[in-house]
Amino acid sequence: MRFPKSIQNLIDQFVQFPSIGPKTAERFVFYLLGKDPSAVENLADALKALHKGAILCSRCLAFAETSPCAICSDSKRDSSIIAVIADTRALIPIESTGDYKGLYFVLGGEINPIDGIGPERLAIKQLLDRISEGTAKEIIIALNPTIEGESTALYLAKAIRSLQISVLKISRIARGLPMGADIEYADEATLGNAMKYRNEL
Amino acid sequence: MRFPKSIQNLIDQFVQFPSIGPKTAERFVFYLLGKDPSAVENLADALKALHKGAILCSRCLAFAETSPCAICSDSKRDSSIIAVIADTRALIPIESTGDYKGLYFVLGGEINPIDGIGPERLAIKQLLDRISEGTAKEIIIALNPTIEGESTALYLAKAIRSLQISVLKISRIARGLPMGADIEYADEATLGNAMKYRNEL
Numbered sequence: 001m002r003f004p005k006s007i008q009n010l011i012d013q014f015v016q017f018p019s020i021g022p023k024t025a026e027r028f029v030f031y032l033l034g035k036d037p038s039a040v041e042n043l044a045d046a047l048k049a050l051h052k053g054a055i056l057c058s059r060c061l062a063f064a065e066t067s068p069c070a071i072c073s074d075s076k077r078d079s080s081i082i083a084v085i086a087d088t089r090a091l092i093p094i095e096s097t098g099d100y101k102g103l104y105f106v107l108g109g110e111i112n113p114i115d116g117i118g119p120e121r122l123a124i125k126q127l128l129d130r131i132s133e134g135t136a137k138e139i140i141i142a143l144n145p146t147i148e149g150e151s152t153a154l155y156l157a158k159a160i161r162s163l164q165i166s167v168l169k170i171s172r173i174a175r176g177l178p179m180g181a182d183i184e185y186a187d188e189a190t191l192g193n194a195m196k197y198r199n200e201l
Numbered sequence: 202m203r204f205p206k207s208i209q210n211l212i213d214q215f216v217q218f219p220s221i222g223p224k225t226a227e228r229f230v231f232y233l234l235g236k237d238p239s240a241v242e243n244l245a246d247a248l249k250a251l252h253k254g255a256i257l258c259s260r261c262l263a264f265a266e267t268s269p270c271a272i273c274s275d276s277k278r279d280s281s282i283i284a285v286i287a288d289t290r291a292l293i294p295i296e297s298t299g300d301y302k303g304l305y306f307v308l309g310g311e312i313n314p315i316d317g318i319g320p321e322r323l324a325i326k327q328l329l330d331r332i333s334e335g336t337a338k339e340i341i342i343a344l345n346p347t348i349e350g351e352s353t354a355l356y357l358a359k360a361i362r363s364l365q366i367s368v369l370k371i372s373r374i375a376r377g378l379p380m381g382a383d384i385e386y387a388d389e390a391t392l393g394n395a396m397k398y399r400n401e402l
Contacts, residue, residue: 003293004266006254010247018232019225026290029251031219033264037252044248046211050230051238053207063234065205089227092204 007033059130061106061123062088071104078102080137084127084156086110086149090142102140105130110148111155119155127156131163138169145175208234260331262307262324264289272305279303281338285328285357287311287350291343303341306331311349312356320356328357332364339370346376 002008007029014025032040056062057069064070071077071091081102085091086109094100107122131139141156143149157170175193177186186194203209208230215226233241257263258270265271272278272292282303286292287310295301308323332340342357344350358371376394378387387395 003289004255004264006247006250006252006266007264009254010251013244013247018228024220027219030288030290032248032251033255040248040251043214044245046207046214047233047241047245047248049207050211050233050241051207053210054205054234063205063208065207087231088204089231 060104061108061126062091062104076101079135081140082130082136082138083140083142085142086144086152094142102138107143107152107156110143110146110152112148122152124156124159128159128163131160131165131168134165137167138171141170141172261305262309262327263292263305277302280336282341283331283337283339284341284343286343287345287353295343303339308344308353308357311344311347311353313349323353325357325360329360329364332361332366332369335366338368339372342371342373 003011010029010032011022011025014020014028015022017025020028032043053065054063055065055067057064057067057072059068059072062069062071066073078101082105083094083100083102084105084107085094086107088106091104091106094104105123105127107124107127109117109122111117111119111122130136139156139160141153143153153172160168160170175190175197177183177190177194181190183191204212211230211233212223212226215221215229216223218226221229233244254266255264256266256268258265258268258273260269260273263270263272267274279302283306284295284301284303285306285308286295287308289307292305292307295305306324306328308325308328310318310323312318312320312323331337340357340361342354344354354373361369361371375398376391377398378384378391378395382391384392
């Protein structure tokens, strides 16, 4: 006994989504079966439009509507600072702070030997070419504070330093206690970083 | 700062999926952006085919490829027994047991006042019409052992009895300990049911 083919096909597709198991995939499909066919058509149309409406910016490699993207082509942005992020998704929260006026560069991931992602899978060569243009004075490495993010940051710092651009500063977003945290409940690594990277008042 | 429209549109659609929050919806869309456009086209096509390939069986109201469905039109099935299930999804596990040879009836849900699902939202009238045909000798209520399932079962039993078909037996799938359970760790309600509905050996 199997579901009708059109149901099973869709379950098989949703099962491939990140962190979705067969039961959740089933729930998705039955949720869609309960909706109006026109709503499901809308979803199908949104999927068909996805790749057409989101292209890679040739400058920063972020998914954008235009290439170069709105940020890269904004003359009011400070082109002397480049924030290196793993993924286009990191753009939104950094932009939301309203504090950052520099440009971005999307690496396309973080070095992760377990998932088979070596440095050659990331846009490191493009980043070095971009830095070699000479306009950047500071590279902010804005990767995740995880083992993968840290080792990618170290790898990048070494590669960037090998360009021997003397005026270039390489920085990393700060590690410390998040706002609203409770020192008593902070883990050792976080609190260790907070002590080590203390700021002068 | 927002994602390109085609990305945001799709995030907005996935957010409506059951138990999917904005961050998971984002992960889905970036997972799809990382896939080949043709794979995303396949998913869109599977969505477009969903409603066309899954119609409601006019007899049992299950989603099926034909109406009447393969089970309802199978003359080897025992038409004197009807299992009432909440959802087409319950069909697969019951069929997988290989033990049940009767027919089904899909109620379309369970009474759930919190979600605003009253008896009028379920196919209760159709079920009573079906039973009134007189072929059924036993109705097995195979709903979930939850508050919603129990109250729906009681409601159904009352409605079916009001038809005053004297030969009709109404039963309910058994409550008790699941196979492999440990009595020490069973919850009170489950163990209470297991004692109350004990079977003669």
